[in-house]
Amino acid sequence: MKVTEHLARANGKTLFSFEVLPPKKGENIQTLFSNIEPLMEFKPPFIDVTYHREEYVYRQRPNGGLDKVTVRKRPGTVGICAAIKGRFDVDTVPHLICGGFSKEETENALIDLHFLGIDNVLALRGDPIKSEPGFVPHPAGHGYASQLIGQIAAMNSGRYLDEEQQDSAATNFCIGTAAYPEKHFEAPNHAADLRYLKQKIDAGAEYIVTQMFFDNQQFFGFVERCRAAGITAPIIPGLKPLTTKKQLTMLPRTFFLNLPEELVEAVAQCRDDAAAREVGIDWCIQQSRELMAAGVPSLHYYSMGKAEAVRRVAASLF
Ligand code: FAD
Secondary structure, eight states: OOHHHHHHHTTTOOEEEEEEOOOOTTSOHHHHHHHHGGGGGGOOSEEEEOOOOOEEEEEEOTTSSEEEEEEOSSOOHHHHHHHHHHHHOOEEEEEEESTTOOHHHHHHHHHHHHHTTOOEEEEEOOOOOTTSSSOOOOTTSOSSHHHHHHHHHHHHTTOOSSGGGTTSOOOOOEEEEEEOTTOOTTOSSHHHHHHHHHHHHHHTOOEEEEEEOSOHHHHHHHHHHHHHTTOOSOEEEEEOOOOSTTHHHHHHHHHOOOOOHHHHHHHHTOSSHHHHHHHHHHHHHHHHHHHHHTTOSEEEEEOTTOOHHHHHHHHTTO
16 A cells, blocks of 8 residues: 555554665575564554665785675665565565666666555665765666656656556556755755755655654754645654764764754763663654654654664654
């Protein structure tokens, strides 16, 4: 079922949804299943699975010299979505990115998803890879998420790139898109970022999931700006409980967000990570309560490979 249908059926009740990462190459899928298992008691209508792009690394040849090889540390998003859906009978949302994909490869991935009975896609541009100074599109791919959304929307109308597919039934994906309450790091200002978000909605995105934030005022302000700009799509807040002291610097550096001073002070005073984790969980519970009271359609938790803190937050609210 489509994410938008789940939201409509909830009739104003806030749902609980989760984002998980594919297992690292070489790990067993059972590890992922055991991370998801405890989250199922919150009856998530959908679970997102992230997409991780390949990186380039140099490997020493035995007889000297270097080989440039591509590695993907967390492969398998499409198959993992099908496996989670089969195992837990829950809708899954694969993330699909522009980076590293030609339009034809994107079409093939979407045809696979269609065959597998997956009804939703979160369409993203993807971040620059470490070996590139900024985001470099695939020469035959898309430079912005809005273009990827346009391609999926075209397939939903039965328009394929592959001539031989033209007689195939149209796909029927529900398309989600990402947004940033504190602004995407490359956008010159909030107004430009909002203009491009509107472009993604106009191209066919039906709902929005936000980057994580730790100050609800950032989210409320963002929703207000969206509504004023004529964006009526459901906006799902993304949340993550802070769990280590190191995240005080890692989260702002990685996700370009601000941590409120009250949270920073409380975590900085913690003796160790165990204490910081309690502060982080408590903060996330308070944030979630306020967002629920404001009537958000779903609380979407980023597990980042570790579900226990997220489980504790959801357990205190469900
Ligand atoms: P876009 O919407 O294309 O925007 C990228 C930048 O370009 C923005 O600054 C925007 O303002 C600007 N822009 C957009 N359109 C135009 C235009 N026409 N002209 C000029 N500028 C424009 N990354 C992954 O690699 N894998 C994942 O699984 C993943 N999941 C994510 C899930 C969520 C909920 C979020 C919020 C992010 C996720 N990301 C993921 C990270 C995301 O890919 C990066 O933040 C990326 O840098 C931007 O992606 P986007 O889809 O928002 O890009």
